[in-house]
Structure formats: structure tokens, C-alpha cells
Amino acid sequence: MSMIVKTAAELQELSDRFRRETLLIHAAAAETRVASSLSAVELYTCLFYGGLLRHNPANPRDPERDRFIVSKGHGSISLYPILADRGYFPKEELAKVCTSGSFLGGIPDPIIPGYETVNGSLGHGPGVGSGMALALKRKGVDRKVVVVTGDGELHEGAVWEAFLFAAQHKLDNLTLIVDNNARCMMNDTQNVIGLAPLADKFRAFNWYAEEVDGHDTGALCEVIGRVMASDFNGPRAIISNTIKGKGVPTLEADHLCHIRTLTPEQIEEIVGGVK
Amino acid sequence: MSLPKSRMRDSFLRAVKDRMEKEEDIFFLTADFGSPVLDDLQQSFPERFVNVGISEQNLVNVSTGLSLEGYRVIAYAIAPFITMRCLEQIRINLAILSQIRPLNVTLVGVGAGYSYAVSGPTHQALEDIALMRALPNMGVWSPADSETAGLMAHQALDTQGVRYVRMDGHPLPELEPTPTAEDLKRGFRLAGVPGAMVAVISTGYMSHLALAVYEELEAGGVPVRTVDLMNLASPDIEALTAELSACRAILTMEEGFIGRGGMDGLLTTQLAPYLPKAKWAHAGLTPHYRFEIGPREELLAANGLAPTALADRVRDLING
Numbered sequence: 369m370s371m372i373v374k375t376a377a378e379l380q381e382l383s384d385r386f387r388r389e390t391l392l393i394h395a396a397a398a399e400t401r402v403a404s405s406l407s408a409v410e411l412y413t414c415l416f417y418g419g420l421l422r423h424n425p426a427n428p429r430d431p432e433r434d435r436f437i438v439s440k441g442h443g444s445i446s447l448y449p450i451l452a453d454r455g456y457f458p459k460e461e462l463a464k465v466c467t468s469g470s471f472l473g474g475i476p477d478p479i480i481p482g483y484e485t486v487n488g489s490l491g492h493g494p495g496v497g498s499g500m501a502l503a504l505k506r507k508g509v510d511r512k513v514v515v516v517t518g519d520g521e522l523h524e525g526a527v528w529e530a531f532l533f534a535a536q537h538k539l540d541n542l543t544l545i546v547d548n549n550a551r552c553m554m555n556d557t558q559n560v561i562g563l564a565p566l567a568d569k570f571r572a573f574n575w576y577a578e579e580v581d582g583h584d585t586g587a588l589c590e591v592i593g594r595v596m597a598s599d600f601n602g603p604r605a606i607i608s609n610t611i612k613g614k615g616v617p618t619l620e621a622d623h624l625c626h627i628r629t630l631t632p633e634q635i636e637e638i639v640g641g642v643k
Numbered sequence: 644m645s646l647p648k649s650r651m652r653d654s655f656l657r658a659v660k661d662r663m664e665k666e667e668d669i670f671f672l673t674a675d676f677g678s679p680v681l682d683d684l685q686q687s688f689p690e691r692f693v694n695v696g697i698s699e700q701n702l703v704n705v706s707t708g709l710s711l712e713g714y715r716v717i718a719y720a721i722a723p724f725i726t727m728r729c730l731e732q733i734r735i736n737l738a739i740l741s742q743i744r745p746l747n748v749t750l751v752g753v754g755a756g757y758s759y760a761v762s763g764p765t766h767q768a769l770e771d772i773a774l775m776r777a778l779p780n781m782g783v784w785s786p787a788d789s790e791t792a793g794l795m796a797h798q799a800l801d802t803q804g805v806r807y808v809r810m811d812g813h814p815l816p817e818l819e820p821t822p823t824a825e826d827l828k829r830g831f832r833l834a835g836v837p838g839a840m841v842a843v844i845s846t847g848y849m850s851h852l853a854l855a856v857y858e859e860l861e862a863g864g865v866p867v868r869t870v871d872l873m874n875l876a877s878p879d880i881e882a883l884t885a886e887l888s889a890c891r892a893i894l895t896m897e898e899g900f901i902g903r904g905g906m907d908g909l910l911t912t913q914l915a916p917y918l919p920k921a922k923w924a925h926a927g928l929t930p931h932y933r934f935e936i937g938p939r940e941e942l943l944a945a946n947g948l949a950p951t952a953l954a955d956r957v958r959d960l961i962n963g
Contacts, residue, residue, distance in 0.1 A: 478743050484711070486740050489731065495701045496736060499708020503670075506690060507712070526732065529701035537693070 369432050370454070373419035376586030383413040383585060387615045388639050389449035389462065395635040397466035399474040403613035403625035404443030404518060407549035410583050411516065411608055412447045416454055418589040420596065421514065425455035428481045434511050435500050437484050439493025440518035440547060441476050448472055448480075456481040491524025493517055494544060498534045501542040501603075512596055516545045520552030523561050534603040535574040542603040543596050544575075547582065549612035553626045566607055576600040582608030648814035651792035652753050655810065656680040658796035659717055663688050669800065670709050674702045674720040676753070681719070699724050703732035706748045707740065715747040715800055721759075722752030722768035722809060726775055737805040738778040749799040750807045755785070755847050756898025756928075758812030760939040764932040768809065772846075772875055772897065773904035775807045782806025783875040787832075787850035788817045791873060794827050806876075811848050818850060818871060829882050830874025836866035838889050841957055842921075844870040845896040846906055852943070853896055855950035860957060867957075875906055884917040892960035893921045894953065898943070901927035922963065924956045 374382070387409045394402040415421045415436065424430035438444040445465070452459045457471075457480070464470035471479050475488035485496050497515040504511055517527065534542050548566070550557050557563060570577035576598065580591040588608065595604050612626070613619025616638055619628060630638070657680060663669045664687070671684060671692045685692045691714075695702045699720055706716040718725065726733070737748055752768060759766040775783045784799075784806055786792040795808055819834060826832040835843075835857055845853035850871040857867045868887065872878060887893070897906040907925035915923060928946045935945070943949065947956075 478740070485707075486735050486743075489735050492704055492732065492735055495704025495732070496708040496711070498701075499705035499710075500712050501708070502693070502705065503709045503712030503714055506670075526700040526704065529696075529698040530704065533695060533698070533701055533705065536696075 369422050369424050369430065371419045371422055372417045374417050376589065379410070379413055379418055379585035379589070382417055383410045386413055386446055386449045390446040391616070391630070391635045391639055393445055393448060393462055393465050394630060395632040396463065397474065398629045399466050400445045401442045401474070401626065402445065402630060403619045403628060404440065404549065405445040406614045406616065406619070407582070407610040407612045408440075408443060408516065408547045409446045409614065410585050410588055411545060411547060411610075412444070412450050414585055414588040414592065415514065416450050418585070418593075420589065420592050422511070423454070425482070428456060431509075432511070435484055435497070435513045437493040437497050437513070437515045438476070438487050439515055440490065440521055441487025442474070443518055443547065444476060444487070447476075447482070451480070451482040490518070490521040491526045494527045494530035494534070497542060498530050498537075498539055501534070501539040502537055504541055505539065511541070513542045514545065514596070515542070516547060519546055519548045519550060519557050519563055519566070520560070522546065522563055523552070531570070531573050531575065538601050539603045540601055543592070544603065544605045545592070546605065546607045547610055548607050549610045551612045551623060551626060554624070556623055567605070570605040574602055576602065576604040577607065579607045579609060582610035583614060646816035648816050649789040650814045651786050651789045651810040652678060652751070653680045654789035654793035655751065655796045655808070656684055658793045659800070660684045660687060662797070662800055663691060666800075668714050670714040670716045672702055672706055672716060672718045674699050674725065676720045699728040700732050703729045703750070704736055707736040707746065710746045710748050711744060717749050717751060717799070719751045719753075721766065722754040722771055723766060725750050725752045726768070726771040726807060730774060733781070734778055738780045741780050741805045745803055746805055747800075747803055748805045751810060752807060753810045754812040755809045757939045757942045758848070760942055761936050763934060769900050769928055770903065771807070771809060772899045772906060773908065776876055776904060776909065780805060781876065784808045785846040785873055785875050786810060787847055787871050787873070788815055790817050791822045791832075794822055794824070798827050809847060815848065815851060818854070822873075827873065828879070830872065830878030831883060832871040832873065833868065833886060834871070835869040837868065839866040839868040840889055840891045841865055841961065842868040842870060842887050842890045842893045843896065843957070844872055844893060844910060846872045846875060847898060849896040849898050852948065852950065852953070856894070856953045856957070859950050859954040863954070865957070865961070872906060875909060880913050880917065883914060887918060887921070890918060890921045892957060893918070893923050894957050894960070895923070895925045896948070896953065897927045899927055900930045901925055903930060922960045924960055926953055926956060
């Protein structure tokens with residue numbers, strides 16, 4: 369069971385590397401959703417290297433693991449280099465994303481070691497995660513369930529059914545992290561269906577809620593670690609405020625960045641300078 | 644004297660309760676749909692019973708999460724809602740996921756066909772067979788009586804996989820013969836005259852109507868083989884072909900829309916090619932929502948589903 373703990377600076381260095389590797393995947397696989405994958409790089413890095421998730425690359429279904437669901441599956445291409453680096457699968461696979469015979473598709477499925485559920489069709493993670501959390505509690509298994517959604521994903525009605533359910537059953541082993549990159553496909557989320565005040569919505573649903581800068585590795589580790597471990601008698605939400613397309617100025621500035629594809633030439637230019 | 648009647652759901656729930664007493668890895672969920680027998684189950688196992696409220700999408704997703712952690716899950720609700728309100732949850736988290744990870748989830752829908760006749764189209768289950776059949780990996784089980792439903796509870800708990808069990812909303816008499824384990828395995832139960840040139844294949848409540856069709860034809864000197872089809876996704880087609888090889892006329896009967904991929908679709912594509920000498924007629928509901936208020940028999944008759952009209956369709960096949 370692995371829980372690597374690194375310093376905030378080391379986590380940022382790793383994040384920078386994974387961001388570059390994500391862009392290189394996108395250079396070879398234009399079908400991947402790069403902007404929504406870039407906003408969550410620090411989050412995924414902290415979960416897997418910041419001592420937050422118990423996980424076992426040698427046995428991805430190890431019963432001792434914490435359960436991790438990436439409900440915003442399309443926005444987790446940046447998890448591929450992390451899983452490869454942790455040893456879930458060989459790094460050479462990263463060059464094959466979206467090619468014939470690869471298990472790494474544009475939208476990840478649990479044929480990929482490290483993924484628990486079918487993701488990318490949005491709005492399923494909170495409910496499935498709630499079922500897992502309920503099962504673990506009933507069985508007296510002291511393990512956590514962590515679910516990552518996007519913010520636009522919260523437009524799906526099924527998530528609110530799950531939020532009510534998790535509060536009703538006081539699922540204190542369930543942590544939801546919203547990668548709040550503030551954009552969905554066609555516009556800024558607030559111009560489509562606004563979610564503000566999001567933390568207050570969770571609190572009104574009897575969840576604990578806290579916000580964090582989702583690009584600050586030190587803050588992410590501190591907040592996620594503290595919130596997951598807190599003795600609050602119910603589910604907890606962390607709103608990770610991020611920038612969609614983080615690290616690529618043209619994407620960061622583009623309200624339609626969800627659907628943008630970068631050319632290999634653009635990526636070559638960026639990768640040298642990506643932060 | 645009318646035959647004693649019993650509810651499919653009662654025998655199913657009693658069987659589940661018996662198993663829950665001995666086996667601790669069975670979890671029961673309902674979307675706020677209850678019955679006296681369910682109250683008993685709830686009181687007996689408060690730690691393994693949850694009413695998720697009126698939220699079928701979450702019902703399916705929570706079932707998935709529980710099953711991923713090793714529970715065998717029974718999820719219980721009204722038939723049209725547990726199949727159609729949450730179709731995408733069923734597709735993603737049961738049909739697709741079960742192909743990759745082991746799951747045991749049984750969706751139980753009560754209110755097959757026109758069971759809830761006077762409630763109108765919202766509460767009638769008319770498209771559920773076709774929709775569930777469209778999903779790979781999803782079993783579609785359709786009991787015709789409570790004996791069968793009770794056996795299906797055990798079959799569900801004893802078999803890895805995901806499936807939908809379509810139950811009638813009303814008490815019905817037991818059909819003869821009593822279903823056997825072999826019937827459940829093959830997915831159909833035979834009655835009537837072996838080797839007959841006429842067969843009626845029906846499912847659920849329609850298997851009771853098929854009995855009346857059988858009696859009418861028999862009285863007119865036409866021997867009939869009857870097939871109560873319980874498995875609407877993957878019945879043993881080879882065994883069914885062998886049983887019906889002498890048939891020249893086959894009537895199918897289902898309480899669902901016709902020509903939309905229901906039982907007629909199954910039999911047309913899977914069975915008919917192996918019975919090239921048989922002529923077929925498919926009886927079911929005209930694809931049309933009915934707002935007329937009336938008892939089930941009236942709604943069925945409006946679709947041509949009355950014993951004499953159905954017997955006439957068989958005679959037309961024979962004489963045609």
C-alpha cells in the first residue's frame with residue numbers, strides 16, 4: 369500500500385512534468401480533452417503523491433485501497449502519466465493513447481488499471497461512490513471513497529440525488545472534490561447554469577464544504593488531508609478552484625477551450641515553456 | 644370456482660428474506676415503493692435495507708457501488724420507473740461496467756404491461772422489454788406466476804450478473820406445470836400438447852391469456868403447444884427449436900409494444916430462422932399510448948388481445 373508524501377515544491381515539479389506529458393499525449397491523440405485534463409493536474413498529483421490516497425499499483429483492486437472515482441473521466445487524461453509513473457502500467461503505453469489496440473482511450477474505462485468505474489458520461493460518480501461508501505461503512509472497513517467531478521457535471525440531476533443520499537446516511541467516509549474550472553463546453557458555467565454559491569449549497573445539503581486553490585499543491589494537500597480526516601459526521605466536499613487549460617495561455621484565455629485541439633506544433637512550442 | 648391467486652412480488656420478497664437471514668452479503672434497496680412483505684424484510688434487516696427515496700437514478704448507482712464492494716443487491720421499484728427513468732445509469736453502471744467488473748445487481752420492476760391500467764401511460768410498462776433487451780449483458784426475466792418469481796429470486800442471488808425482473812402488479816393463479824430448475828435454466832416452461840403443429844409463445848400475464856387461447860383452440864379441435872417464455876434476453880434457442888420443430892403456426896403474445904424490439908423481436912431474429920416451415924403472428928400492444936380509463940381486459944381487448952380474437956389469428960395462420 370503506497371502513500372508517497374512529497375513537499376509542495378516537489379509536488380509542483382511533478383505536476384509540471386505531468387502537464388507536459390499530458391500535452392504530449394494530446395499531441396498524438398487530438399481526440400483527448402486537454403483543457404479539462406489540465407485543470408486537475410495538481411489535484412491528481414497531490415492525491416497520488418501527497419499522502420492522500422492509499423493505493424497499490426501492484427494490485428489495483430487491493431481491498432486495503434481507498435476507492436477513487438474520476439467521475440469527470442474525460443478530464444483525466446492527465447491521470448494517465450500519473451498512473452504510469454506510479455506503476456499501474458508501462459510508460460510506453462502513453463504513446464499509444466487512442467491508437468488501435470491500446471487500452472488508453474479518449475474517455476477512460478476501468479479496463480485501465482487504476483480506474484474503478486465507467487466514467488466520462490457525467491454525473492455517475494457521486495451515486496456509485498455513495499454506494500461504495502455505504503458498503504464500506506456497513507462492513508466496518510475503514511477506507512475512504514474519493515470522487516472527483518467537474519463543475520459543469522453538477523448540472524446533472526443525478527448528482528443531487530446522491531448528495532441528498534450521502535447526507536441522509538452520514539457517509540463520513542465520502543469526500544467529493546469538485547474540479548471547479550468554471551467552464552463547461554460552450555461557455556463559462558456561470559453563464560450556462562450558475563452554481564454559486566456552491567460551498568453553501570453543499571452546506572445546505574448537510575455536507576461539510578471548503579474551498580481551495582486547486583493549483584496550490586501545498587494548500588491542496590493540507591485541505592484535502594484535513595477534510596478527509598475530520599470528524600465531521602457526514603460527507604464532505606472540497607471545491608478546488610482551478611483554471612481550465614491551466615498552463616497553456618491560449619486555452620486559459622479561451623472560453624471555448626473545452627473543445628479546442630492543440631496542434632503538435634503548438635504543443636512543441638508550449639512544452640518547452642509550460643509551467 | 645376460481646383458482647387461488649398470489650403475488651409474484653410476495654414470493655420473490657419472501658425468498659430474498661429467507662436468504663438474507665442466512666447470507667450477510669445481500670443488500671435490499673427500494674425507491675420508496677413498498678408492500679407489507681417488504682415491511683417485514685425492512686424490519687428484519689435494518690442494516691441491509693435502504694429506501695433511497697423517489698430517485699431511481701440514484702437507486703441504480705448506489706446498487707452499483709454496493710455491488711462493487713461485494714454485496715449482492717436487489718433494487719426494487721415500479722417497473723416503468725426502474726427501467727426508463729434511469730436508463731443511462733443502467734447502461735453505464737450495470738450493462739457496461741458488468742462486462743469489466745463482477746457485479747450482482749437485480750432490478751425488480753413491479754407493474755408489467757397494463758398492470759396499473761387506470762393509472763394511464765405514465766405507470767404502464769410498455770417499452771421496458773425492448774429497452775432492457777437492447778442492453779448487452781442485461782438479463783431480462785419475466786415470470787408468469789409467483790412460483791416462478793420465487794425461483795427467480797434464488798436464481799438472481801446464485802448467478803453473477805445484472806438483470807431486470809419484470810413482475811405483474813396483481814395476484815395471479817399459478818400456471819401448470821410448476822416450473823422446474825431446468826425450466827429456469829432454459830428460460831421457458833412448456834405445457835399443452837407435445838409435437839402439436841400450433842404453438843403459442845407468451846410471457847408474463849399473457850401466459851394466463853394464452854391458456855384461454857389454448858382452451859378455445861383445443862375445443863375447436865386444434866391441439867396447441869404453449870410456451871411460457873421467462874427469459875427474454877437469452878433463452879435456450881436450441882432447446883426451444885427442438886421443442887417446436889413440428890410447428891407450422893406460431894402465435895406470440897406479449898404485453899408490450901409490438902415491432903419495437905420486444906419479445907417479438909427476440910423470436911423473429913433468434914428463433915424464426917430455425918423454424919422455416921412455421922408461419923408467425925405477433926400479438927401485443929399497438930405502438931400507441933392509451934388514455935382511455937378502463938380495466939386491464941378492456942385495454943387489452945382494444946389491442947386485439949382477447950381470447951377469441953387471438954384464436955382467430957391462429958386459425959387465419961392455419962388456413963392462410
